[in-house]
Amino acid sequence: MIDRDRLGALLRRERAAFADRNPRSAQEYAKAGNLFGRVPMTWMNKNAAGFPLYLAAASGATLTDIDGHEYTDFCLGDTAAMAGHAPAPVTRKVHEQFANGACAMLPTPDAAWVGEELTRRFGVAQWSFALTATDANRWAIRLLRAVTGRPKILFNSYCYHGSVDESLIVTGDQGPQSREGNVGAPCDVTLTSRVAEFNDLEGLARELAHGDVAAVVMEPALTNIGIVLPESGYLEGVRELTRRYGTYLVNDETHTFSAGPGGATKRWGLEPDVVTIGKAIGGGIPAAAYGISSEIAQRLDEMKDLDLVDMGGVGGTLAGNALSIAATRATLEHVLTDEAFARMELLAQRFEVGVQKVINAHQLPWSVSRLGARVEYRFVNPAPRTGTESAQVADADLEDYLHVYLANRGILLTPFHNMALMSPATTVAQVDDHATTFYTAIEELQRA
Structure with a gap:
């Protein structure tokens, strides 16, 4: 159901927009020649846009890069900051x-x-x-x-x-x-x-x-x-x-x-x-x-x-x-108390419902999986039941398109797959903003 030519064109557009809006991050990456892979740890090169964003500050569920852009952070350090940044x-x-x-x-x-x-x-x-x-x-x-x-x-x-x-x-x-x-x-x-x-x-x-x-x-x-x-x-x-x-x-x-x-x-x-x-x-x-x-x-x-x-x-x-x-x-x-987890799960349920509504609205053969405060959308339905099945249904270009599209509009997912994590500081407004932006990303992808 995905027009691969259109996907490729949109991905190139979003990567160009990313480069235009993040010149300071691009400059820092270019001059980091004494770092192996130009980053403090090589997995930081797992990004959808060609170079990583550079951190200026982070608090709660919000992150600011050195170009001054503010993001809702659903990545949260790939779980390391599940408590929120600087609680x-x-x-x-x-x-x-x-x-x-x-x-x-x-x-x-x-x-x-x-x-x-x-x-x-x-x-x-x-x-x-x-x-x-x-x-x-x-x-x-x-x-x-x-x-x-x-x-x-x-x-x-x-x-x-x-x-x-x-x-x-x-x-x-x-x-x-x-x-x-x-x-x-x-x-x-x-x-x-x-x-x-x-x-x-x-x-x-x-x-x-x-x-x-x-x-x-x-x-x-x-x-x-x-x-x-x-x-x-x-x-x-x-x-x-x-x-x-x-x-x-x-x-x-x-x-x-x-x-x-x-x-x-x-x-x-x-x-x-x-x-x-x-x-x-x-x-x-x-x-x-x-x-x-x-x-x-x-x-x-x-x-x-x-x-x-x-x-x-x-x-x-x-x-x-x-x-x-x-x-x-x-x-x-x-x-990360019992009470905090209860609220985080409610937010994750709201995130899950928002994603499922978009999938249904566009009649996509996709699925959404949730584990407590963690949510992920998958490009297959039903969701994979083994690790090997999950690896086989990966779609790198589609994943990159969604990641860069969201980043250009102030939303960060975990760079590995499409995972979103809630923290005690995450808000309903941030969750709903993702649903709206995710909808527009899919709408542009399916536009004739």
Whole structure:
């Protein structure tokens, strides 16, 4: 239903308009020759317009670039700023803690409070801290390999667990293989990992039957390949199979935290052995955590040959630093509260309804998926049920057109797919503005 020639012409028009309205960002990008890829981190080159916008300021759910343009921010740092930009309670706590020391390699009373609160939200009993979800997953994997004596970890195809080496495995026509584009893998990923499609219990059972899987590490809903929601009974089936085969279950809640104050784990009554989480809990300060069951903690404590204090490969000098812990406490205690999530979900429901009305009005074979405070529109209906299906229906030009069109009119989506996230600071007016602008973008695309 999409005229590809018209799509190409509109995309060129919007990219030209983007370049015209953002000369200072273009200049900064052009002169950043001493940065690899011209950006602080190469994923910042994932943009639809040819160069990134440069940040001047951000507050709440609003961002301003160095050319003076203001945006509604539905990206929110790809979840890292789910609390909103510079939330006042976190800002105050960070200023206070930094003035009294940030990295002393000593615990603070805030850490015990955070551990207790994470247990209340996610259920697992004992917590440790990291700076990124990648490290939280990496260290959890090490612990579970040690406890089980098993070498392999199982992942869902097209999952997202940061840059954990073992996770970059997908299903393929010739069997499991490294995900396309994987950089500098230390070994063939099939030596360390097994893979099954999301929503495929038969495939999961087949892989677990080998008896060499220490843990299944999964998102309760896929997110970074587009939202892929679990089918009825799937997550319960995963838990039954992992128990049957003596395999631990890890829920990575880094993105699915949008499902509610206890993520998908609490919302759907899940019973993982380990929970990992990062990004949003620090309110903008790097922070992450992993929680383990009492049973795992006891088994680790009994393994006297493990070096869990010095050079055992678990932890880092900055992990659990006083500043990150202070920010995490302020975020969980005062910003990403139960009440805040209730309001964020109402906004996401409104966003979802607005998108669906546009899809219906233009009779598009598209769909919209929502996970609590996170919403995404997909270029297929029904929505994909596996990661591989989701990857196969991607439409880069259509995605880029919508991203640049919205950006040129003051709205930012997450650059990866079409994800919009609500924060405690997001407003009804911002949500409704997206619906109106999205409608005009589609109307222009379908104009004869």
